[in-house]
Amino acid sequence: MRRGRASAPTLCRPAPTTRINIDRSPPMALRLHFDLAKTLRLAEHAVAADEHVASFTEHENHIRCPGALEWVHDDGVYLMSNGLPRLRAQSGANLTVHAEGWDPCVDDHRSDPDLGGDDFVEHLHLTEQPHPLITVLRAAHAAGLGWLELTVSEDTFEVRVTHTRHRD
Numbered sequence: 001m002r003r004g005r006a007s008a009p010t011l012c013r014p015a016p017t018t019r020i021n022i023d024r025s026p027p028m029a030l031r032l033h034f035d036l037a038k039t040l041r042l043a044e045h046a047v048a049a050d051e052h053v054a055s056f057t058e059h060e061n062h063i064r065c066p067g068a069l070e071w072v073h074d075d076g077v078y079l080m081s082n083g084l085p086r087l088r089a090q091s092g093a094n095l096t097v098h099a100e101g102w103d104p105c106v107d108d109h110r111s112d113p114d115l116g117g118d119d120f121v122e123h124l125h126l127t128e129q130p131h132p133l134i135t136v137l138r139a140a141h142a143a144g145l146g147w148l149e150l151t152v153s154e155d156t157f158e159v160r161v162t163h164t165r166h167r168d
Helices: 036-048 056-060 133-142
Strands: 030-035 068-074 076-081 120-125 147-152 157-162
Touching (some): 030 036, 036 068, 036 133, 036 147, 133 157
Antiparallel strands (some): 030 147, 068 076, 068 120
């Protein structure tokens, strides 16, 4: 899947005594981990909703939006349902599931350059064939898996479910 916006990679300047050939180094993938049980709650809401918030592309092309998880990068990195009416937390705000280490209220989350620096919303459609994500999430949860993992590279991302979090 392609991400909506691609940005130039951030280059780190090594210490004067360190020699690293940055031009030939492949870009590192970033792994984001979301609690699967909490994510499934969002996904079930999105699938059950009769109306959905369309992505920018869907809106521009007048395409009806299926249920999706919205992967958001603004105040941290989190998922939320695109179902309408919105799924609310007890506080009244939209219910969200932050990626481990990316909740600015409780974590010393990573800096914005790790995901390109710009805010974005990417839709993870739940009912696309041949392998609907909602089916994968339900089966993974029933099998005792604990995490939804997004592996993000410069211009793509991969979605999978895992028992444990992989450390970067």
